[in-house]
Amino acid sequence: MLFLILAILIPESPRWLTQKARFTEAREVLAKIGSSSYTSKVLTELKANLSVRHGSGFGDLLSLKPVLIIGIVLAAFQQWCGINVVFNYAQEIFTSAGFDIDDTLKSIVATGSVNLIFTLLALPLVDRLGRRKLMLFGSIGLTIIYALIALAYQTGTLGLPVLLLVLCAIAIYAMTLAPVTWVLLAELFPNRVRGVAMAIGTFTLWFASFVLTYTFPLINHTFEAQGSFLIYGIICLLGFIFIWRKVPETKQLSLEEIELKLNITAPVEPKSLQQSANEKQG
CATH class of the missing domain: 1.20.1250.20 (MFS general substrate transporter like domains)
Structure with a gap:
């Protein structure tokens, strides 16, 4: 029960939020970890990393x-x-x-x-x-x-x-x-x-x-x-x-x-996060 209650307080992963194009929420989570410069730097890296279309699974x-x-x-x-x-x-x-x-x-x-x-x-x-x-x-x-x-x-x-x-x-x-x-x-x-x-x-x-x-x-x-x-x-x-x-x-x-x-980043066809989110909504 204690674990269940405390789990409610766990923030969502900023990488998952960025992947879902929920940038404002991702920024809020990162702001709890570090300074504003840290938040901007990491969010920029996340967008660059996740904006590349990869395979999955x-x-x-x-x-x-x-x-x-x-x-x-x-x-x-x-x-x-x-x-x-x-x-x-x-x-x-x-x-x-x-x-x-x-x-x-x-x-x-x-x-x-x-x-x-x-x-x-x-x-x-x-x-x-x-x-x-x-x-x-x-x-x-x-x-x-x-x-x-x-x-x-x-x-x-x-x-x-x-x-x-x-x-x-x-x-x-x-x-x-x-x-x-x-x-x-x-x-x-x-x-x-x-x-x-x-x-x-x-x-x-x-x-x-x-x-x-x-x-x-x-x-x-x-x-x-x-x-x-x-x-x-x-x-x-x-x-x-x-x-x-x-x-x-x-x-x-x-x-x-x-x-x-x-050296495990395998970039393929570029694709914006917003485009990916729109396709999923469609």
């Missing part, structure tokens, strides 16, 4: 395969990095680390608290440090911690050391991969296909979550705890390499500037 999206692949890989990686295993199978993980039921419940409370605290800490860091840096830090940080957790299980150094390492992993994830993936998915795709592309990215993320949740018991049974965390560590290392080579920095760039940076 899946056909146009397939022409942007490199960007689509980045979005799909990031969405899957956010889940396959393995952190949600800790939340979904906390009892099994902490029991295998030598905790009794009472200690396990306290550990579960600790993991949730750390997740909340470090998610809040991530809010100012996204724009201050940049998306790419946070994603790189998160992936390599989890790689190292998973290797240490696997080593702890292998050597029998369980109990508190494992709990502290798990909490560190959750803290890093909450500051980096968890929120920043959603930011990047919303920024990478050009205006004309953003709706369809975000739908594909979101589907990929939750399908990956299903696969992760379903396969962990099988992996844990086959490779035991140390092998499971080692596998997730390897996935995080591969994610680090992918982000390093393929993911651009989008900090302090408008969506239109990101399009130009990624």
Whole structure:
């Protein structure tokens, strides 16, 4: 109910409003974000970007395969990095680390608290440090911690050391991969296909979550705890390499500037926004 009530206060997207030739409303929304010069600059960019006639839907999206692949890989990686295993199978993980039921419940409370605290800490860091840096830090940080957790299980150094390492992993994830993936998915795709592309990215993320949740018991049974965390560590290392080579920095760039940076603007036959609106009304 609270979400429903607050959703009423969410302004309409200025890009959607511009696409529908509702320029006055778009200007009002932009004015809530920045100065008058910012509003004029962004509105001019929106008109220039959206006044070009593009294809739409899946056909146009397939022409942007490199960007689509980045979005799909990031969405899957956010889940396959393995952190949600800790939340979904906390009892099994902490029991295998030598905790009794009472200690396990306290550990579960600790993991949730750390997740909340470090998610809040991530809010100012996204724009201050940049998306790419946070994603790189998160992936390599989890790689190292998973290797240490696997080593702890292998050597029998369980109990508190494992709990502290798990909490560190959750803290890093909450500051980096968890929120920043959603930011990047919303920024990478050009205006004309953003709706369809975000739908594909979101589907990929939750399908990956299903696969992760379903396969962990099988992996844990086959490779035991140390092998499971080692596998997730390897996935995080591969994610680090992918982000390093393929993911651009989008900090302090408008969506239109990101399009130009990624060279994914595909102009075809010019067509005015007003003309498009008139045709739709007709």
